[in-house]
Amino acid sequence: MRASNHLIGLLNFLTFLLSAVILGGGIWLSSRANNIDCLKFLQWPLIVIGAAIMVVSLAGFAGACYRNTFLMWLYLFAMFFIIAALVGFIIFAYAVTDKGSGRPVMNKGYLEYYLRDYSGWLKDRVVDDDYWANIRSCLRDSKVCSKMGRSFNGVPESFEMFSMRKLSPIQSGCCKPPTDCGFVYVNETLWNIEGGTVGLGTDTDCPRWSNDQQQLCYQCDSCKAGVLDSLKKSWRKVSVINIVVLILLVIFYVIGCAAFRNNKSIDNDEPYGEARMTKAQPSRIQL
Structure with a gap:
């Protein structure tokens, strides 16, 4: 009995540590939502799941330490639904970030992003106008574009150097005009519009570009596509960790169920491995 309680207590402690990992992933997404991705509702399901696992694991730990059957039942019951919720969250995260990616550009180090390549609920x-207004304001406040500037020995980088940079999806989509527009490079966020002739008739983002540092391409579809791709990468990173945590949680849950069942058998004075039905059979009277 004592060994089983110790095992359940250990499993709950490990589950508590795993909940900290999930909670940390949610907090990381939250920090990116405030500074980079600028979409502030996606991290909350993960934070809620992590907090729920933390509370339930503490209840299970207390139940194991004090041999409180109710708390141990509560742990097993609640953890089942939490694991199901985590499975649903992982499936949802992959489903809404399934489509769309950047397109390579000839002789460029960065990718171009097109809104038509993305679809689904997240897009x-x-x-949505209301959401995009908040995202646009967040991007502007984060100064992600103003941080793009580079200089070498006091000399701004040339167009050739800029073209070879590995820009983030948001930098590529929001901080510069689409390559198809053919605008002439002045610096990272300043382009000569008069030189553009290539994509003016085909790319609807070209007339949306502004050299106003408060506007840039924040109204462009390429900017929205860049935000979507940035979200996709963030969610995929967290989902990989969540899958590992989920596998460990399932293993711990199965072991915990077996240990709890063993506890119940010992409490009922059942020999280990003997079925209750066998024990319930009345013994024959020997004459």
Whole structure:
């Protein structure tokens, strides 16, 4: 009995540590939502799941230490639904970030992003006027574009050097005009519009570009696509960690169920491995 309680207590302690990992992933997404991705509702399900696992694991730990059957039942019951919720969250995260990616550009180190390459619930959320107004304001406040500037020995980088840079999706989509526009490079966020002739008739983002540092390409579809791709990368990173945590949680849960069942058998004075039905059979009277 004592060994089983110790095992359940250990499993709950490990589960508590795993909940900290999930909670940390949610907090990391929250920090990116405030500074980079600028979409502030996606991290909350993960934070809630992590906090729930933390509370339930503490209840299970207390139940194991004090041999409180109710708390141990509560732990097993609640953890089942939490694991199911985590599975649902992982599936949802992959489903809403399934489509879309950047396109390579000839002789460029960065990718170009097109809104038409993305679809689904997350895209509809991002392009919604109310949501995009908040995202655009967040991007402007984060100064992600103003941080792009580089100079070498006091000399700004040339167009050739800029073209070879590995820009983030948001930098590529929001801080410069689409390459198809053919604008002439002045610096990272300043382009000569008069020189553009290539994509003016085909790319609707070209007339949306502004050299106003408060506007840039924040109204462009390429900017929305860049935000979507940035979200996709963030969610995929967290989902990989969540899958590992989920596998460990399932293993711990199965072991915990077996240990709890063993506890119940010992409490009922059942020999280990003997079925209750066998024990319930009345003994024959020997004459």
